[in-house]
Amino acid sequence: MSETLAVSDRPRGPLSRLTSRDALLVGVLVAILLVASIALPRFASPVTVGYLLLNAVPVLLIALPMTLIIITGEIDLSVASIVGLSTSTIGTLTLQGWDFGPAVLVAVLVGMVAGAVNGALIAFVGLPSLAVTIGTLALYRGLTLVFIGDNSVSSSQYPGEFSTFINQKLGTTGIPVVILVVALIIGIFAVVLHFTPFGRGLYALGYSTEAATFVGINVALSKFWLYVASGVTCGIVGIFWALYYSARSDSATGLELTVIAAVLLGGISIFGGRGTIVGAISGVLVISSINYALRLQRVPDVVLIIITGSLLIVSVVGPSVFDAVKQRQYSRRVRRSIPRD
Numbered sequence: 001m002s003e004t005l006a007v008s009d010r011p012r013g014p015l016s017r018l019t020s021r022d023a024l025l026v027g028v029l030v031a032i033l034l035v036a037s038i039a040l041p042r043f044a045s046p047v048t049v050g051y052l053l054l055n056a057v058p059v060l061l062i063a064l065p066m067t068l069i070i071i072t073g074e075i076d077l078s079v080a081s082i083v084g085l086s087t088s089t090i091g092t093l094t095l096q097g098w099d100f101g102p103a104v105l106v107a108v109l110v111g112m113v114a115g116a117v118n119g120a121l122i123a124f125v126g127l128p129s130l131a132v133t134i135g136t137l138a139l140y141r142g143l144t145l146v147f148i149g150d151n152s153v154s155s156s157q158y159p160g161e162f163s164t165f166i167n168q169k170l171g172t173t174g175i176p177v178v179i180l181v182v183a184l185i186i187g188i189f190a191v192v193l194h195f196t197p198f199g200r201g202l203y204a205l206g207y208s209t210e211a212a213t214f215v216g217i218n219v220a221l222s223k224f225w226l227y228v229a230s231g232v233t234c235g236i237v238g239i240f241w242a243l244y245y246s247a248r249s250d251s252a253t254g255l256e257l258t259v260i261a262a263v264l265l266g267g268i269s270i271f272g273g274r275g276t277i278v279g280a281i282s283g284v285l286v287i288s289s290i291n292y293a294l295r296l297q298r299v300p301d302v303v304l305i306i307i308t309g310s311l312l313i314v315s316v317v318g319p320s321v322f323d324a325v326k327q328r329q330y331s332r333r334v335r336r337s338i339p340r341d
Contacts, residue, residue, distance in 0.1 A: 021267040021279065022266075022267060022276055022278045022279045022282065025265070025266060025267065025279060025282040025283065025286065026278075026282050028282075028286060029282055029285050029286050029289065032286060032289050032290060032293075033289060036289065036293040040293060040296055040297070042296055043292075043293060043296060045174070046169070046172060046173060046174025047174060048174070048292070048296075049173065049174035049175060050169055050174040050175070050176055051292070052288060052289065052292045053175060053176055053179055054166075054167075054176050054178070054244060055288065055292065056284060056285065056288035057176075057178065057179075057182055057237075057240055057244075058083065058237045058240060058241060058252065058255060059255070059258050059259050059262055059284050059287075059288065060182055060186070060281065060284050061182060061185060061233050061236065061237050061240075062079050062083070062230075062233060062234060062237055062255070062259045063259050063262055063263050063266075063280045063281070063283070063284050064185065064186060064189040064233060064277070064280070065189070065226060065229045065230035065233050066079065066230065066259055066260065066263050066280075067189070067193070067263055067266075067268050067275055067277060067280040068189070068192075068193060068199075068202055068226050068229070069129075069226050069227070069230060070260075070263060070264075070268050070269075070270065070272065070275065071193075071202050071203060071205075071206045071268060071269075071272055071273065071274070071275050072202050072205045072206050072222070072223060072226065072272055073205070073206045073209075073271065073272030073273070074122065074129040074223060074226075074272075075129050075130055075133065075260070075270075076118065076129065076133050076227065076230050076256075077130070077133040077134055077137050077256050077260075078114070078118060078133040078134075078136040078137040078140055078256075079230060079234050079255065079256050079259060080137070080252045080253060080254060080255035080256040080259075081136065081137045081138075081139075081140035081141040081144065081252075082111050082114045082115065082140055082230075082231055082234035082235070082238075083111075083234045083237045083238045083241060083251065083252040083255060084140070084141060084144040084238075084249070084250070084251040084252045084253065085110055085111070085114060085140045085141075085143055085144045085147070085238070086107040086108070086110050086111045086234060086235045086237070086238025086239070086241075087107070087144075087238040087239075087241045087242045087247045087248075087251040087252065088144045088147045088148035088247055088248075088249065088251065089103070089106055089107040089110050089147060089238070090103045090104060090106075090107045090153075090158075090238065090239065090242045090247055091148050091151065091152075091153035091242060091246075091247025091248075092147045092148050092151075092153075092247075093106060093107075094153055094157060094158065094247075095151060095153060100158055100159050100162060104239050107235055107238050107239060107242075108232060108235035108236060108238075108239070109235070110235060111231045111232055111233075111234045111235025111236075111238060112228060112231045112232045112235060113231070114136070114140055114231045114234070115227045115228045115229070115230050115231015115232065115234070116224070116227065116228050116231060117136065118132055118133060118136055118227040118230075118231070119223060119224035119225070119226070119227030119228055119231075120224065122223055122224075122227065123219075123220040123221070123222075123223040123224040123227070124220055124224065137256070141253075144249050144251070145249045148247060148248065148249050149249065150249070151247075151248075152246055152247070152248045153242070153246060153247040153248075154246045155242070155243050155244060155245070155246060158242065158243060162243055163243050163244075165177065165178065166178055166240065166243045166244050167244075178240070185233075185236075186277065186281060189277055190277040190278075193276075193277055194276070194277065198222070201217040201222060202222065202226075203273055203274075204217060204273075205217060205219060205222060205223075205272070206269075206271075206272025206273030206274070207272065207273040237252075238251075238252075254305070257305075257308060257309070257312065258287060258308055259284075260312065261283075261287060261308050261309070261311050261312035261315060262280070262283040262284040262286070262287045262288075263275075263280050263283060263284075264283070264312060264315035264316060265283035265286060265287065265311055265312075265314075265315040266278075266279035266280040266281070266282050266283025266284070267279035267283070267319075268280060269319065270316055283315075287308065287311060290307065291304050291307075291308070294307070
């Protein structure tokens with residue numbers, strides 16, 4: 001028994017966090033793609049690849065900072081509202097005659113400030129992240145309505161070269177060029193989480209705030225910068241949303257549900273301390289593939305919402321049940337290994 005404990009207590013390297021659950025989820029993703037390709041002739045085509053990946057971009061990007069935040073035991077429910085606020089900022093400034101470049105910079109700045117407000121209230125004031133981000137979810141959505149009102153700014157009202165870039169593909173593959181930018185951002189978050197002291201500190205923070213403080217981690221600053229990063233990422237998504245969809249007061253409404261469901265499905269523990277970027281990305285692609293395949297079958301959006309909600313419940317309840325079963329089996333083995341008089 002002491003040998004078992006000694007093995008389990010060894011330090012874990014960055015790559016060791018790539019768990020069997022990640023591999024299982026990647027396998028599930030491949031299976032979904034194969035089944036959809038066989039069952040739906042239109043699914044296995046460059047056009048489908050392009051639409052699937054472009055529609056997944058907002059969730060992919062927001063899932064990155066959300067993963068880090070949930071690993072620390074916190075949450076951000078205001079991400080969709082920040083995206084809407086940034087998108088409406090671009091739309092409103094465009095209607096007022098601003099050039100696209102300055103409007104984009106202001107939109108990212110708005111996202112950063114919104115994230116910083118969340119971070120300051122949670123990290124420095126000490127308020128619960130759930131309560132804070134529910135409040136700012138409503139606040140930022142209200143500001144979005146104030147900014148843009150009933151106006152709708154379509155992608156055609158922005159400079160053509162930017163919209164062309166969003167829709168440009170890599171040869172005949174159907175893969176959007178913008179995915180290269182997304183891949184770069186994914187790489188940055190992966191390196192930060194898995195290969196830096198800051199990332200390792202986030203896992204420690206998720207396990208125990210007191211222990212993290214004891215080993216020298218600045219808990220408040222770590223949480224604050226995570227929410228700032230979330231705000232900046234939402235600002236970038238706001239730019240994409242304006243160029244690919246449109247700028248309206250209801251832009252990105254409900255997106256937070258899909259993001260959180262995807263992240264939890266990817267194996268990130270809602271209780272903190274566990275998760276990988278690979279798992280989060282796999283979870284996003286699983287949900288995006290299922291939703292897109294069902295849309296090709298003209299399944300109503302309300303059914304897609306029900307499916308997403310169901311996956312969210314399974315993602316939260318499933319690991320808890322699995323851990324309880326493992327703990328029970330472990331306790332049985334321990335009791336059997338104890339010598340009886």
